[in-house]
Amino acid sequence: MTARTDEGEAQATHTWSRLITVALLIGSLAATIPQAFARDCAPAPDGGNPCPVTLIRPPVVPLSAMAKLGKALFFDKALSGSGQLSCASCHVPSAHYAPDNALAFARGGVAMDKFGVRAVPSLTYRERQPPFSVGPDNATSETAPPPPSPPSAKGVKSASNTGVSAQAMVPQGGLFWDGRADTLQSQAAGPLFDPREMAATRTGIAARLRHAPYSADLFRLMGAHASDDMLIAEALFALARYQIEAPVFHPYSSRYDAWLEGQIRLTRDEAEGLRLFNDPSKGNCAACHLSMVDEEGRPPLFTDHQYEALAAPRNPLAPKGSYDLGLCAAGRADIGHTEAYCGFFRTPSLRNSATRKVFFHNGTFTSLRQVMDFYELRDIEPSQFYPRQADGTLLLNDDLPRRYWGNIDKTDTPFGPRKSPSLTPEEREKIIVFLGTLTDGQAPQRK
Template identity: 40%
Template sequence: MTALGKQLFFDASLSGSGKLACASCHSPDHAFSPANALPVQLGGSDMHRTGMRAAPTLKYLQSVPAFAEHYHESDDEGDESVDAGPTGGLTWDGRVDRGADQARIPLLSSFEMGSTPARVTAAVKAAPYADAFRAAFGARIFDSDEATFKAVLQALETFEQAPGIFYPYTSKYDAFLAGKAQLTQAELHGLQLFNDETKGNCASCHISQRTRDGAPPQFSDFGLIAIGVPRNRALPVNRDPHFYDLGACGPERTDLKGRAEFCGLFRTPTLRNVALKKRFFHNGIYDSLELVLRFYAERDTHPEKFYPVVNGRVRKFDDLPRRYWDNLNTEPPFDRKPGDKPALDEAEIKDVVAFLNTLTDGYEAGGKVVAEKTKAVAAN
């Protein structure tokens, strides 16, 4: 099943255009996120259509819980009485819980792979691995397009759970936690700032400590949160001034439509391998970690750096209607006012970036980060 999933993941013939594979937007060499710096990826039948969201990493999703409006920690992880709020789900808006359901979305999306169950079935029947597919799912699996499509989703889900590929825990920080590597002075200072509740406070959502049972940190609490990311006017969908991507309350997710308390909320991604990414946030607004950290540090002290200024006034939170502003996070570093000292200065931002670079998988003793051998996945 895993071997079939690998082949399906790299097979562009599954798409409507015949040119787009899962791996096209989820490159193994970039922690299964895009290899290019486009804010959103191109797809559709002509490979020129765009969506509204950046393609997220597919790594380290094995611990994401099923979506819950009110998530309570388990017995071995903390106090069950603590309500962590909306948490979980595998997409930016948390609308699906299973890897198979997640894989279904891009395969059928008109602006992504733009395929159909019938086309997927035809592609698999004509593929070199067709006999292996029959062996895994039965000699008559191709009798039904829906059964074939379901089997494809199952194989993709199985592949994306392969621990050595999708959650290897081979970063320098993992080696540091195991006592097998030392962080530099800059990396240690960056970690301190990352954890400091009065400075970066990053660890409040991107947990950096081992769990109580000793499991490696996931660098996400998988919660859904609103932080008021600026509108990305480079996205064609945003040419419509009345359009807003409101995350958990729509438009892609529909079951929470009309629930104002969920508008503007997006799931907190893992920061593992974040240094390999070329675009950040759900709308791909920024193209460097430095810009991301400056936004966190100065969103409220110098909003004019991030939001439009019209007639001398800053249009803050320009991608979220005012009626939803009560949902915005105001915990540190978002607890400051214009004119206050930013949570992080440029030197501190540099050190936090140095620390974030220690979260890249493929670290080897001697201080090197080597490319993961995921290219072999395609050959296998």
């Protein structure tokens, strides 16, 4: 048997997703399509959803033999060079497969004396992550538009007018903060072999795979005479299948999911937070963090999978002497070192964001309130976020070389020159309250 390739994983994932969608749509097409295209569904005065939908979720089915093997691998610390780290050490199940600590950079290495260089993302909701591409901005395919923008917001990117600029070619998709991997199989290899993280070697992993408690399961799938390279490729493929198949990685069990289906009412502050989140002249959050079901009736992922340069302040704990340039330095052969992408990082999902303890690619913020304040005040009161130099001048955009400052988003609300923030402090708090509805495990038991 030959080892799985990245292309094989992508094809398997595509086939799995298509089968799920077709099977579910056949039974509920007539009832679901009109609901999935519901427009202007703001919360009712009582917090209810005036146009509930039937969400199309992945079916809960028994894990394949490959996914079961992936689960065993996911929790195996012996795969790491130190013998102390598994995938689950940083992607903690009880923390929605994100870190359960406030470290900006995870500890790793053979002697556990090194640190990664970026904040660890969550592994949830990767089953719908598209591969990297540069193509038309099609964010409207996963969002219903909020109320029309007022004249003052004309020309601003928002969930309601993104389609107007559909010819704009934008980077999107991919895994990691910089989009350097296209599949979960290749993504899994990143931290596994990084000397600052799991610090494994191919020789060490192959030896472990041949003598682990799950080795018999692996050889049943691969055959008794598989080479080391084949074993490693199959192990990475198994890790990918576990993340794609296991419902724990994509439960869609938040209060917001329940609200979309009309099962609960939002509180007054939650409902107001949702309105502000969607309003292109206020939070404008839904311009990038899509908040409505897509055309197939699937729950929103709260990301458009695209990239932005937001000029997050440098984390003092980051390695000194270099800049993290993001997408332009990802080493992708298809875009090379495109300077227009320097400073770009992938827009993360906001699902389970209320339980995170660090934010942005460099972990520079430690609360959602800090994040909201940065969005609102970056261009109004930059001294709150950037350091001063020895001569007292402000060191703006201190984690991006000046020649790339033109890449920074200064046009989309709430950024850009303005006399006052688009959101009051109280309104920012209401958006944070709304973000709490995106935490999984809070929805009523589905029948």
